[in-house]
Amino acid sequence: MKYGVDGKVRVVRGVGQFNGYSGRVLTVNALSTAPYPYGVKIHVNGKAKTLNMAEDEIELIEPSKADGEQSAVDHPGHYTWLPNGLEVIDLTEHLNFCRGNAVKYLARAGRKGHGTELEDLKKARWYIDREIQRTEKEQGK
Incomplete structure (x- = not known):
């Protein structure tokens, strides 16, 4: 898969109303048959929204942190474990x-x-x- 969990991405096409929005990859479905393998969380008007995106609908802004590395400031695991991308x-x-x-x-x-x-x-x-x-x-x- 091209993008890893917690990578920062921008929506570039697919869901027109959200083009240009940036967010974080929350989930990756590694099955090769999954048409929309990336669960991407964006914020629209202060509300979190999770989109299912294809690889060509998003572009990388910032790569995922190395395995096991966790930021104490930006999205720490003890605050991001809730379902549906809710923090x-x-x-x-x-x-x-x-x-x-x-x-x-x-x-x-x-x-x-x-x-x-x-x-x-x-x-x-x-x-x-x-x-x-x-x-x-x-x-x-």
């Missing part, structure tokens, strides 16, 4: 700070590294408790 930030950026952080810690619990699951669950609880206190104060309770 945790796709949800949390639409929530207030405390709710977004609670979701972030719940989603990554046990995925960031050995021994972090309980710590992440406690962090999520801390943000939930803080949001409850804020909401109660706002509602005068």
Whole structure:
């Protein structure tokens, strides 16, 4: 296959309304008979969209990271494991700070590294408790 998972690509033809959009390869179907082997995630008006693309419908902007190499900043694995190309930030950026952080810690619990699951669950609880206190104060309770 020409493009690897996490490679940055641009849509160049095929789905006209998305031509020129760039995104990341999320999945690759290595079967030679698959007409649209690449699952590409793009963002349109702030919303994530996953497209099934043929090899000649996309062009490479930035190659995939080497096997086993993972960026701690751009698309870390503990935030990109959800189905359909959804990343945790796709949800949390639409929530207030405390709710977004609670979701972030719940989603990554046990995925960031050995021994972090309980710590992440406690962090999520801390943000939930803080949001409850804020909401109660706002509602005068």
